[in-house]
Amino acid sequence: xxxxxxxxxxxxxxxxxxxxxxxxxxxxxxxxxxxxxxxxxxxxxxxxxxxxxxxxxxxxxxxxxxxxxxxxxxxxxxxxxxxxxxxxxxxxxxxxxxxxxxxxxxxxxxxxxxxxxxxxxxxxxxxxxxxxxxxxxxxxxxxxxxxxxxxxxxxxxxxxxxxxxxxxxxxxxxxxxxxxxxxxxxxxxxxxxxxxxxxxxxxxxxxxxxxxxxxxxxxxxxxxxxxxxxxxxxxxxxxxxxxxxxxxxxxxxxxxxxxxxxxxxxxxxxxxxxxxxxxxxxxxxxxxxxxxxxxxxxxxxxxxxxxxxxxxxxxxxxxx
Amino acid sequence: xxxxxxxxxxxxxxxxxxxxxxxxxxxxxxxxxxxxxxxxxxxxxxxxxxxxxxxxxxxxxxxxxxxxxxxxxxxxxxxxxxxxxxxxxxxxxxxxxxxxxxxxxxxxxxxxxxxxxxxxxxxxxxxxxxxxxxxxxxxxxxxxxxxxxxxxxxxxxxxxxxxxxxxxxxxxxxxxxxxxxxxxxxxxxxxxxxxxxxxxxxxxxxxxxxxxxxxxxxxxxxxxxxxxxxxxxxxxxxxxxxxxxxxxxxxxxxxxxxxxxxxxxxxxxxxxxxxxxxxxxxxxxxxxxxxxxxx
Numbered sequence: 001x002x003x004x005x006x007x008x009x010x011x012x013x014x015x016x017x018x019x020x021x022x023x024x025x026x027x028x029x030x031x032x033x034x035x036x037x038x039x040x041x042x043x044x045x046x047x048x049x050x051x052x053x054x055x056x057x058x059x060x061x062x063x064x065x066x067x068x069x070x071x072x073x074x075x076x077x078x079x080x081x082x083x084x085x086x087x088x089x090x091x092x093x094x095x096x097x098x099x100x101x102x103x104x105x106x107x108x109x110x111x112x113x114x115x116x117x118x119x120x121x122x123x124x125x126x127x128x129x130x131x132x133x134x135x136x137x138x139x140x141x142x143x144x145x146x147x148x149x150x151x152x153x154x155x156x157x158x159x160x161x162x163x164x165x166x167x168x169x170x171x172x173x174x175x176x177x178x179x180x181x182x183x184x185x186x187x188x189x190x191x192x193x194x195x196x197x198x199x200x201x202x203x204x205x206x207x208x209x210x211x212x213x214x215x216x217x218x219x220x221x222x223x224x225x226x227x228x229x230x231x232x233x234x235x236x237x238x239x240x241x242x243x244x245x246x247x248x249x250x251x252x253x254x255x256x257x258x259x260x261x262x263x264x265x266x267x268x269x270x271x272x273x274x275x276x277x278x279x280x281x282x283x284x285x286x287x288x289x290x291x292x293x294x295x296x297x298x299x300x301x302x303x304x305x306x307x308x309x310x311x312x313x314x315x316x317x318x319x320x
Numbered sequence: 321x322x323x324x325x326x327x328x329x330x331x332x333x334x335x336x337x338x339x340x341x342x343x344x345x346x347x348x349x350x351x352x353x354x355x356x357x358x359x360x361x362x363x364x365x366x367x368x369x370x371x372x373x374x375x376x377x378x379x380x381x382x383x384x385x386x387x388x389x390x391x392x393x394x395x396x397x398x399x400x401x402x403x404x405x406x407x408x409x410x411x412x413x414x415x416x417x418x419x420x421x422x423x424x425x426x427x428x429x430x431x432x433x434x435x436x437x438x439x440x441x442x443x444x445x446x447x448x449x450x451x452x453x454x455x456x457x458x459x460x461x462x463x464x465x466x467x468x469x470x471x472x473x474x475x476x477x478x479x480x481x482x483x484x485x486x487x488x489x490x491x492x493x494x495x496x497x498x499x500x501x502x503x504x505x506x507x508x509x510x511x512x513x514x515x516x517x518x519x520x521x522x523x524x525x526x527x528x529x530x531x532x533x534x535x536x537x538x539x540x541x542x543x544x545x546x547x548x549x550x551x552x553x554x555x556x557x558x559x560x561x562x563x564x565x566x567x568x569x570x571x572x573x574x575x576x577x578x579x580x581x582x583x584x585x586x587x588x589x590x591x592x593x594x595x596x597x598x599x600x601x602x603x604x605x606x607x608x609x610x611x612x613x614x615x
Contacts, residue, residue, distance in 0.1 A: 024509040031511035035426055038418030039435045042481055046438040049449065049478070052456035102352025110349060119353075121607070126360050128599045130539020132567045133592045136574060137363045140585070183359045190356070214334060214342035237444065244446020246542035247571060274448045278542050282549070289464065296452035300445065307444045 049300065057294030059287060066287035068280050069257050074291060078298045080260045084270030085302065088174055088249065089242035091264065092181035096238055100186050101231060104193035109219055120194065127187035135251030138180040139172070143252060146179075147171035150265045161262065168267035172254040175264040177272075180248045185238035192237060196230030197223050236307060243274075243303050250275035273299040371593030374586045379594075384552035384564075390583035394591050396554045397569035400469060401598070403558055404548065404565060405538050407473035408480055413530045415477075416484025423485070424492040425514055442482040450478040451543025458547065469555070469563035472548030476537040483533040491525030492518060524609070531606030535599055541567035566595045 060067065060074050071077035103123060107116045147169060154167035167173075204222040213221060224231075255271035271279075277292050277299075284292055334342075383396035419439075423432055454475035458466050495518050503513040519526070549562035550572050570588045577584035 024511075027511045028509055031514065032426055035418050035422035036431070038415050039422040039427075039431060041415055042419045042485065043431070043434055043438055045478060045481070046442045048457070049442075049445070049453045052453055052460065053449070056456040056459065099352050099356050102349045103356045106349045106353040110346060122360070123356065124603070125600065126356075128535050128539070128596075128603055129360075129363065130541065130567055130592075130595055130599065132539065132541040132570045133363070133367065133596060136570060136588060136592060137359075137366055139574070141362060141366050142359075183356075186356050212332075212334070214338055216342040216345035217338070219345070240444030240446075244444070244448065246446070246448045247545075247567075251571070251574065274446055274542070277448050277452070278545055281546050293452050293456060296449045300449045303444050303446055303449075304441060307441050311440065 050297075053293055053297040053300065057290050057297055060290035060294040063287055063291070067291045068276075068284065068288050071258070071291075074294055076258070077291065078273070078295055080258050080270055081273040081276050081295065082298060082302060083260050084174070084255075085243050085272040085274065085299065087262070087270065088178050088181060088253075088272055089239055091175065091178035092185060092242045093235060093239050095179065096182035096185040096189060097231075097235060099182070100189035100234065100238070101193055103186065103190040104197050104227075105219060105223070107190075107194050108197035109215060109223065120191075123187050123190055126183070127191070129184075131184060131245060132247045132251070134180050134184055135248040138176060138248060138252040142180065143171035143176050145171070146176055150175070154265050162264050165263045165266040167265040168254070170254060170267065172252055173265055173267070174253060174269040177249045177253040177269075178264075180252050181242045181245055184245065184248065185242055188241060189231075189234035189238040192230050192234035193227055196227040200226045236311070239306055240303050243306060244299065246274040246278045250278045273302075367589060367593050367596060370586065370589035371591075374590035375593065379587075379590055383554050385554075387552070388578060389580040392587065394564075394566065394569050394587070394594065396551065397564040397566045397591065398594065399554065399556065400548070400563040400565040401538065401567075401595075403556070404469050404472045404476065404544070404563065405534060407470065407558055408476035408537055409530065409534055411473060411477040412480040412484055412533060416481045416530075416533070417488050417526055419481075419485045420488035420492055421514060421519075423489050425510070425518065439482045439485045442478070443486060445478065445482075447475075447479055447540050448542040448546070450475045451546035453478060454543065454547045467547060467549035467562045468560060469548050469558040472544045472563065472565070473558065475543035475547055476540060479540065479543070480533040480537050483536050484529055487529030487532055488522070488526050491522040491529060494525065495521045527609060528606045531602060531609075535602055535606075538599055538602065539567055539595060541571055544568050545571060566591050566598075570595070 064073060067074065067077060069077065107120050107123070111119060147167075150167040150171060150173065153163050154165065157163045158165075200223045204226060205218055208218045208221045211221075249272050253269055253271065253275060254267060255275070256268040257271070259268055259270045261268065261270055273295055277295055280288065281292050378391065379393040379395075380398070381395055382393040384392045384394070385396075419435065423435060426432075427435070454471045457474065458468070458471045499517050499521060500513055503517045504510070508516070544565045545568050548565060548568070550568050551562040551564050555561055555563045570591045573584045573588035573591065
């Protein structure tokens with residue numbers, strides 16, 4: 001923790017001459033004012049998101065007609081979409097968490113340092129690839145590639161509820177969307193974990209080594225416990241990104257309106273909130289725009305809750 | 321630092337199960353790493369091989385105005401991306417860095433807590449929500465249906481400011497208190513300490529924070545699709561009318577593909593190649609710059 005200037009009241013500034021003091025006080029107040037104003041602008045802008053979305057989306061909350069897809073009410077529209085968002089993100093998180101921790105451990109513990117630096121920036125490149133490119137790739141490369149394995153999975157493992165139903169011939173299912181999401185989430189979570197893992201105090205590592213640990217036991221005894229809060233906050237960051245991810249899902253997923261389904265291999269899939277907004281906004285008008293803005297507020301509320309819960313989970317660990 | 325493998329000689333040899341576990345863990349972790357890299361390899365190969373076909377001068381010198389089928393280019397989208405990104409940086413960098421200075425150097429009490437909380441929450445704001453926000457602001461001011469590049473920049477700033485605040489805050493906190501105390505002890509007032517000691521010390525980190533934010537927004541599609549819209553023509557005016565950008569160009573080439581859909585797909589892949597090259601160059605520049613300064 002740094003010591004903020006507000007704690008240092010006895011500044012030697014006082015020894016300046018009176019004019020110097022006045023000038024200095026002027027700049028003092030000025031610079032403080034600029035900093036406070038910037039903070040205020042950020043708070044206003046960020047708080048403004050809620051206000052504007054509420055106001056502009058207001059008519060849609062009570063409307064019974066004119067909504068997209070001729071939905072009977074906004075709730076009938078928002079429910080299945082919210083489910084789709086959470087479901088796709090949950091699958092993606094399950095896929096991405098072990099891979100990210102593996103990547104982080106490989107880079108921090110196993111790879112020689114020079115190699116790790118190069119490979120680390122290669123992983124960072126993955127984070128820099130725009131989501132629309134992932135969408136294009138998922139749509140044209142990944143989905144056709146997965147159609148075969150999906151058919152096999154549904155034939156051999158159809159008894160498992162998630163894999164039941166007729167498998168999609170195009171491969172554009174919610175599982176494909178979740179895989180694309182997990183690819184996009186991996187570098188985010190991995191870099192958070194890696195940072196924490198490399199910062200494991202040397203004393204902890206040495207203590208584990210002095211007890212005769214193998215490299216894996218050093219990880220289990222020192223690195224993983226030390227990085228626990230980072231892993232949780234990495235998950236949270238990744239989940240937030242996945243919930244709000246729009247273009248990749250909008251392009252990869254072939255969705256059925258208003259569907260709620262847990263099957264991950266069929267050609268009828270629930271849509272996600274973000275993708276639905278992007279697909280419908282360019283042609284929307286009147287009440288439909290209000291409805292889409294209201295859906296944006298719902299999505300915002302979901303990510304807000306996820307972030308708040310994750311913060312609460314992560315906080316007590318951080319102090320330990 | 322993590323590669324101390326010398327095992328104290330006084331300890332007994334490691335039992336077989338433990339050795340096996342260690343090796344299995346090693347292989348498993350290596351495997352997970354390779355799994356993570358496989359999509360990247362596939363993506364790079366596809367983007368380069370399919371984007372190559374339209375990487376010609378026409379692509380960089382003409383727009384899509386009046387083009388149906390093959391031909392045409394993305395100049396309008398490249399210009400749009402540069403203008404909108406620049407505008408977003410001009411808005412976000414000063415606000416973000418100043419807010420971070422406030423948090424680190426002055427921040428106490430309710431305002432600082434509210435700011436930290438909001439920045440935390442907003443780091444996770446879905447980009448499409450930022451787009452809806454910019455649209456809502458714009459239509460409250462100018463009436464519904466308005467689209468402009470500036471609105472796009474506004475939406476991107478909502479995404480970029482939290483990144484800049486977060487990373488700048490971290491960088492400012494890394495500046496040793498000793499430096500601040502030394503400057504104050506020499507009689508330097510607080511604002512000069514910040515301007516002459518704290519900010520210069522943290523400068524490489526601040527710049528790479530801004531670059532990080534830029535990389536975050538330059539590929540954003542959803543908000544621009546909503547508020548900057550799409551057009552086939554050149555538009556140099558941020559304040560007026562629809563403005564094409566590379567990400568939205570990619571999306572719309574796929575979405576609105578005509579009968580000769582391969583031509584549209586090729587344009588999309590080439591645009592993807594150009595976009596990735598831009599992001600990559602930006603990343604590289606940030607890295608080189610900050611490493612030069614640190615030394």
